[in-house]
Amino acid sequence: MTDNPAFVLRNIEDVVFEERPIQEPKEGEVLVAVKKTGICGSDVHYLLHGGIGDFIVKSPMVLGHESAGLVAKVGPGINHLKVGDRVAMEPGATCRKCEYCKCGRYELCPDIAFAATPPYDGTLQRYYRIPADLAYPIPDNMSLEDGALMEPLSVAVHAVHILGGLRACQSIMVFGCGPVGLLCMAVAKSFGASRIVGIDIINSRLEFAKQYAATDTFMPPEVQEGEASIAYSRRSADEMKRQLKIAGRGAGAIDLVIDASGAPSSIQTAIYVVKPGGTFVQVGAAKSPVEIDITTLVVKEITYKGSFRYGPGDYPLAISLVSQGRIDLKPLVTHRYAFTEAISAFKSTKTGKGDDGKIVIKAIISGPDAP
Ligand SMILES: [Zn+2]
Ligand SMILES: [Zn+2]
Numbered sequence: 001m002t003d004n005p006a007f008v009l010r011n012i013e014d015v016v017f018e019e020r021p022i023q024e025p026k027e028g029e030v031l032v033a034v035k036k037t038g039i040c041g042s043d044v045h046y047l048l049h050g051g052i053g054d055f056i057v058k059s060p061m062v063l064g065h066e067s068a069g070l071v072a073k074v075g076p077g078i079n080h081l082k083v084g085d086r087v088a089m090e091p092g093a094t095c096r097k098c099e100y101c102k103c104g105r106y107e108l109c110p111d112i113a114f115a116a117t118p119p120y121d122g123t124l125q126r127y128y129r130i131p132a133d134l135a136y137p138i139p140d141n142m143s144l145e146d147g148a149l150m151e152p153l154s155v156a157v158h159a160v161h162i163l164g165g166l167r168a169c170q171s172i173m174v175f176g177c178g179p180v181g182l183l184c185m186a187v188a189k190s191f192g193a194s195r196i197v198g199i200d201i202i203n204s205r206l207e208f209a210k211q212y213a214a215t216d217t218f219m220p221p222e223v224q225e226g227e228a229s230i231a232y233s234r235r236s237a238d239e240m241k242r243q244l245k246i247a248g249r250g251a252g253a254i255d256l257v258i259d260a261s262g263a264p265s266s267i268q269t270a271i272y273v274v275k276p277g278g279t280f281v282q283v284g285a286a287k288s289p290v291e292i293d294i295t296t297l298v299v300k301e302i303t304y305k306g307s308f309r310y311g312p313g314d315y316p317l318a319i320s321l322v323s324q325g326r327i328d329l330k331p332l333v334t335h336r337y338a339f340t341e342a343i344s345a346f347k348s349t350k351t352g353k354g355d356d357g358k359i360v361i362k363a364i365i366s367g368p369d370a371p
Helices: 041-049 144-148 150-163 179-190 203-212 229-244 264-273 294-299 314-323 339-351
Strands: 005-011 014-019 029-039 066-074 086-089 127-131 135-137 171-175 195-199 216-218 254-259 274-282 303-306 333-337 362-366
Touching (some): 005 339, 014 339, 029 086, 029 144, 029 339, 041 339, 066 127, 066 144, 086 144, 135 314, 144 150, 150 179, 150 254, 150 314, 171 179, 171 264, 179 195, 179 203, 195 203, 203 216, 216 229, 229 264, 254 264, 264 274, 264 294, 333 339, 339 362
Parallel strands (some): 171 254, 195 216, 254 274, 274 303, 333 362
Antiparallel strands (some): 029 127, 029 362, 066 086, 086 135
């Protein structure tokens, strides 16, 4: 093995291709030749702002965390993987010893080393070293692009299935029709949801959602002049219920709401739309603290949960949903870039439009050697 080119964030909007040393897989680890990497909002956020919340990029960091590739080298003690195996890579290595790791919520491990979260390097390099149990073999009927998308799909599995507890014949509403929102709808569909309502403020995204997995879509009304945000959200919820014939309770009510938008008005509206006793899962981080109607939350006994990444069993379930044909990821990959064009993938993800003028759902960057 010779060189290991990497796509490195040095500072805000300052990225460069750099040679990085090839890591030697240790006991229980494998080295993966990264072939496909999806770009998501968090990657773009690091590029534009140099951090997310408390995670600040202080020294140069390799970007990328949604990846799949081929096993290039196995460390000592690995029997279940061999060179050439196609694997989806779960990008968070946990300590395996703390109370969260041991109780099955390893996404809360305080010592998690997560790809492209400072100070840890990401996967946009020729080779990436990973604990072998986080390199999941993917079946022949799945592509390496599918493998890369196991990362955002696991986010959706975690939010909808694990935390949302969605069951067959229940109804779900998803705020935000970006990749994570669409994947939440796809998971809901695969679980036999009776109704899947997609909400967004961009019409082309609503159209995409309707073709992909939503049974209904809704675009919130415009804010009126001088209208306070809570009053607006209440009006938006009323309008939505009327137009889509959503009941307050019983048959026709919304069992589960997912916010994958982070918009304050979505979060406020969700409280008014979900049925009493229903569940509200927050999967997109909000830009700032959000004012919500706590009294409504209380009298409706709404369960409001934060959802962060994914935990035990989420990757295997995501792989199984796709390999069984219950979820089709191909329509989501709208744009593809060579490794050397990485910056274009970030640009198009940021603007939501490719150079071809088409709406970007998911942009994928190939590894340095991949076609
Ligand atoms: Zn991501
Ligand atoms: Zn831990």
